[in-house]
Amino acid sequence: MKIGYYPGCTLKTKARNLEESALAALKVLGVEAVELPRWNCCGAVYSLADDDLIHLIAPVRDLIRARESGHDTLLTLCSMCYNTLARANDIMKNDAEKAKTINMFMDEEPDYDGSVKVVHMLDFMRDQYGWDKLKEKVKVPLNGFKVGPYYGCTLLRPKEVALDKVDRPIIFREFMETLGAEVIDYPMATQCCGSYQVLGAPDITLKISHDIIRDALAHGAEALALTCPLCDFNLGKRQDLMIGKFDGAKDMPAFYFTQLLAVALGLPVEACHFDLNRSSALGILKQKGLIKEASAA
Amino acid sequence: MSREITSKNIDDKLKQKIREISGEIVQQCMQCGTCSGSCPMIEHLDYSPRLLMALLQWGQAEKVLGSNTAWICASCHVCQARCPRGVEIPRVMEAVRLLKLRANVNHIEPSNLQPEEIIDLPQIAMVSGFRKMTS
Numbered sequence: 001m002k003i004g005y006y007p008g009c010t011l012k013t014k015a016r017n018l019e020e021s022a023l024a025a026l027k028v029l030g031v032e033a034v035e036l037p038r039w040n041c042c043g044a045v046y047s048l049a050d051d052d053l054i055h056l057i058a059p060v061r062d063l064i065r066a067r068e069s070g071h072d073t074l075l076t077l078c079s080m081c082y083n084t085l086a087r088a089n090d091i092m093k094n095d096a097e098k099a100k101t102i103n104m105f106m107d108e109e110p111d112y113d114g115s116v117k118v119v120h121m122l123d124f125m126r127d128q129y130g131w132d133k134l135k136e137k138v139k140v141p142l143n144g145f146k147v148g149p150y151y152g153c154t155l156l157r158p159k160e161v162a163l164d165k166v167d168r169p170i171i172f173r174e175f176m177e178t179l180g181a182e183v184i185d186y187p188m189a190t191q192c193c194g195s196y197q198v199l200g201a202p203d204i205t206l207k208i209s210h211d212i213i214r215d216a217l218a219h220g221a222e223a224l225a226l227t228c229p230l231c232d233f234n235l236g237k238r239q240d241l242m243i244g245k246f247d248g249a250k251d252m253p254a255f256y257f258t259q260l261l262a263v264a265l266g267l268p269v270e271a272c273h274f275d276l277n278r279s280s281a282l283g284i285l286k287q288k289g290l291i292k293e294a295s296a297a
Numbered sequence: 298m299s300r301e302i303t304s305k306n307i308d309d310k311l312k313q314k315i316r317e318i319s320g321e322i323v324q325q326c327m328q329c330g331t332c333s334g335s336c337p338m339i340e341h342l343d344y345s346p347r348l349l350m351a352l353l354q355w356g357q358a359e360k361v362l363g364s365n366t367a368w369i370c371a372s373c374h375v376c377q378a379r380c381p382r383g384v385e386i387p388r389v390m391e392a393v394r395l396l397k398l399r400a401n402v403n404h405i406e407p408s409n410l411q412p413e414e415i416i417d418l419p420q421i422a423m424v425s426g427f428r429k430m431t432s
Contacts, residue, residue, distance in 0.1 A: 008421070009420040009421065009424070010419040010420045010421050013420065014417075014418075014419045014420070015419060041420075041424060043424065043428065044420075044421040044424040044425040044428065045372065045424075045425040045428050045429060047391075047428075048319070048372065048385075048387055048388045048390075048391035048392075049318050049319060049388070049391055049392065049395055050317075050318060050319055050320035050388070051317065051318055055428070078421070080421050080425065081421075153371075153372075153373040153374060153375070156378075157373065157374035157375065157377065157378050158374050158377055158378065158385075159378065166378045167378065167379075190375075191337050191373075191375070192337045192338075192371050192373030192375065194337075194371055195371040195372070195373065195425065196371065196421075196422055196425035196426035196428075196429055196430075197338075197369065197371045197426075198418070198422055198426070199405060199410075199418075199422060199423070199426030199427075199430065200368060200369070200404065200405055200426060200429075200430050201341070201368075201369050204338065204341045204369060205371075208337050208338070228421075229419040229421055230419055230421050230422050230425070232419075233417070233418065233419050233422060237417060
């Protein structure tokens with residue numbers, strides 16, 4: 001199976017643990033993810049102004065690269081890239097007037113009609129690879145590991161690009177169950193972590209991110225599974241600021257969903273780049289006996 | 298909180314400006330408050346999303362543009378997902394931000410950010426933050 005692949009900026013630097021674990025896992029699953037040539041930043045957020053088309057140029061250019069490379073489907077790993085590319089694609093497919101303006105503006109590029117399907121790794125696994133087939137490939141089931149999947153915003157909203165039911169998603173639960181984990185549901189799994197407000201309102205963002213972790217802990221989660229590098233920053237990397245500031249705040253290991261996939265597929269820990277996670281991440285995997293001590297050292 | 302609405306402080310053009318930028322018609326809001334009940338930022342806003350919609354309906358430009366609401370909004374879209382009237386509130390928030398940004402006024406100043414504040418930030422944090430809060 002071959003599929004076009006859009007990495008995005010953060011996955012090449014701060015979130016190499018997301019990309020490298022995903023690519024290693026896809027290889028074992030027999031999926032060839034072909035990185036787009038000359039891809040550019042997607043813009044990270046979709047422009048919400050009706051009169052602003054210039055910010056659609058970047059994501060549409062990426063979609064043209066996918067079309068040119070002969071891909072019908074474009075795979076993303078980062079939730080924000082998924083959302084931005086899928087919504088740009090939706091406009092090119094369904095808004096003839098805007099699509100015409102954008103195509104005319106990008107006169108050095110071939111016209112684009114929204115014919116590439118943008119998918120995220122989670123719906124790719126569900127719809128194209130299949131949970132049953134994935135289950136057969138699991139070598140180290142995450143049995144007894146209580147994981148709280150955190151959806152965040154951009155995989156589910158707005159409904160035009162939602163991977164699942166907007167208010168009652170189960171796709172992440174199904175993914176983690178397929179890997180053998182004990183999945184913990186908690187109400188705040190779809191509530192915003194504060195996103196880019198870490199720049200504009202860092203204290204508020206810290207508070208609402210902590211609320212999410214507290215909720216997951218209260219429902220019995222031992223770790224969070226994430227899909228987005230910005231969620232990982234707010235919910236993972238900023239935990240040091242939470243501990244000491246909020247009553248009852250304690251360490252919560254946070255993983256990218258692809259790292260847990262790689263572990264369940266029995267891949268060596270080196271494939272997961274755990275050095276970019278909090279130290280508690282590797283610690284809990286050892287404690288649960290999901291990775292070999294020797295290999296982890 | 299009381300506020301006086303008179304012919305002197307109603308900006309007739311506010312609704313139209315918001316509509317031109319966002320495509321949204323603020324009069325469609327029926328003030329049910331579902332947005333405010335869903336907003337993760339609610340306790341930090343000086344006007345709730347519902348109240349901001351009311352102020353827009355009443356042309357209260359000064360209050361709308363002076364409030365922190367659109368600047369604390371993280372565009373999480375939960376209000377839009379639940380709005381029974383189909384109002385795309387994140388678009389309204391974006392329009393309010395753009396009324397300021399398009400006058401070349403930044404909400405955050407990138408050059409004022411300290412290196413130690415941003416060294417560990419993922420690129421998507423900076424790209425999205427600057428997209429939303431600088432002109």
